[in-house]
Amino acid sequence: AQSVAQPEDQVNVAEGNPLTVKCTYSVSGNPYLFWYVQYPNRGLQFLLKYITGDNLVKGSYGFEAEFNKSQTSFHLKKPSALVSDSALYFCAVSGETSYDKVIFGPGTSLSVIP
């Protein structure tokens, strides 16, 4: 069965510093990996996905994620954090069959401090 973990409940970073939100996964076969962001009182918004190809995936709002197969990780990164990036971030994974559901992680709360 597939699963996804986000080891940090909370990440704090100073504005202008690089940020990383961690995600590890477990899935049979090749994974499909996703990042979503949720702002207060809003639905989740799709940021980016990894299907195949280049291990570095670029997404919305300047975010990128690095796929590492040997470490089964898919960490979200941004070179320079903005206060407006403060939100809840969800990593998600599905398997490679057409019937595999997407499994969401528990979420990581990111606070960017001015």
Added chain:
Amino acid sequence: DAGVIQSPRHEVTEMGQEVTLRCKPISGHDYLFWYRQTMMRGLELLIYFNNNVPIDDSGMPEDRFSAKMPNASFSTLKIQPSEPRDSAVYFCASSLTVGTSGQYFGPGTRLTVL
């Protein structure tokens, strides 16, 4: 496209009453998902549909919950009778595929059962 539309945005009801949540997915998306989000349990998949047919309802908590999708542009999630522990934010999402494309979430319905 206006995105996924949910109504109502807020619902306050008393224990024992019937509650109906509504969702209009993005046109052309074959998959529709219902999620529940709480602080304690995070984001839970309740049920999903493919081409209006329920595929997996294993996440529906109990028989008090039911979901229908009478056509490609409308779905309902009904709770009858409602209980205080059903208080949560309920999200509807739609996508092109079940696990390989991003899901697009509605703004959610915040349900409070007194």
